[in-house]
Amino acid sequence: MNNFLWEGSREGSKDYLINWKLVSKSKAKGGLEIGNLVLKNSSLLGKWLWRFPIEKESLWHCVIKSKYGYQANGWDANLVVRGSSRSPWKDISAGLCDFSKCVQLVVGDGRIVRFWEDIWIGDKPFCEIFPRLFRLSRLYNASIDSLVSPSTIPVDWNFGFRRNLNDVEALEVSGLLGLIERVVLQDSKKDTKKWNLETSGAFTCTSFRNFLCNENPYPNFDPAKFVWESKVLPKVKFLGWLMAHGRLNTCEMLQRRRPNSCFSPHWCVLCKQNEESTSHIFLQCELASHLWQKLYWEAGLTWDF
Numbered sequence: 583m584n585n586f587l588w589e590g591s592r593e594g595s596k597d598y599l600i601n602w603k604l605v606s607k608s609k610a611k612g613g614l615e616i617g618n619l620v621l622k623n624s625s626l627l628g629k630w631l632w633r634f635p636i637e638k639e640s641l642w643h644c645v646i647k648s649k650y651g652y653q654a655n656g657w658d659a660n661l662v663v664r665g666s667s668r669s670p671w672k673d674i675s676a677g678l679c680d681f682s683k684c685v686q687l688v689v690g691d692g693r694i695v696r697f698w699e700d701i702w703i704g705d706k707p708f709c710e711i712f713p714r715l716f717r718l719s720r721l722y723n724a725s726i727d728s729l730v731s732p733s734t735i736p737v738d739w740n741f742g743f744r745r746n747l748n749d750v751e752a753l754e755v756s757g758l759l760g761l762i763e764r765v766v767l768q769d770s771k772k773d774t775k776k777w778n779l780e781t782s783g784a785f786t787c788t789s790f791r792n793f794l795c796n797e798n799p800y801p802n803f804d805p806a807k808f809v810w811e812s813k814v815l816p817k818v819k820f821l822g823w824l825m826a827h828g829r830l831n832t833c834e835m836l837q838r839r840r841p842n843s844c845f846s847p848h849w850c851v852l853c854k855q856n857e858e859s860t861s862h863i864f865l866q867c868e869l870a871s872h873l874w875q876k877l878y879w880e881a882g883l884t885w886d887f
């Protein structure tokens with residue numbers, strides 16, 4: 583497939599007929615749904631990141647934990663940063679940044695989720711929303727339940743600030759309390775992680791792969807429906823797909839790619855008068871225009887170009 587989309591398979595320099603990244607996208611995004619094996623592999627490795635905090639009793643969890651230790655969040659193993667290490671966990675943990683964007687923490691008893699550093703309300707951690715209060719707090723990496731006086735309803739928060747607050751800081755605390763006023767810790771329910779990309783909240787490789795593929799989304803490819811759902815031969819659909827992307831090897835395109843190899847850049851092979859561009863040979867060329875008029879006349883439609 584890759585060779586087919588190259589201009590020839592001979593030795594030496596070659597031209598891309600069309601960008602391979604675009605080819606690997608879904609048809610709705612303008613590609614051929616070839617997929618990306620690197621991203622597929624990353625999505626499969628993500629399963630181990632999901633299972634690690636869940637399977638705390640398993641042998642493999644204990645091995646990884648003893649070798650690399652936990653991160654400060656208490657959920658994930660440390661990243662492998664040593665250059666010489668060839669550990670499989672190095673490849674797995676390399677995907678933690680993307681993986682973490684799809685995970686939401688669900689607070690139960692509040693014993694694992696960190697109050698300031700973790701995202702558990704909204705889409706930012708409180709240490710970023712209230713940096714001034716975070717610096718005043720003595721309780722870095724403190725779990726939510728450690729900031730709460732036991733058995734008080736409504737919840738009584740103790741932030742452990744190093745000094746008395748000024749008016750501005752007191753106002754910020756008021757805003758913070760407004761965000762967490764509905765929080766109720768449940769002793770019978772543990773803190774958990776939820777997979778944001780599935781309504782069930784459970785990780786799936788497919789959803790993670792789709793997320794990775796659309797990390798830098800292409801705009802929707804409007805002609806996709808017309809091209810792929812038309813009732814014509816596949817090779818005609820493929821031609822229409824290339825035409826819609828403006829990647830057909832017309833003389834005009836060849837002139838731009840390899841000026842020294844194109845012998846007749848300003849000569850249409852049909853009418854032998856105009857420059858051969860995509861719009862010319864399919865619409866504006868005299869012969870093409872006659873063909874369209876005939877087809878329209880046969881279908882009882884009006885030619886309006």
Ligand SMILES: [Zn+2]
Pocket residue numbers: 850851852853854855856862863866867868869
């Ligand atoms: Zn022509």
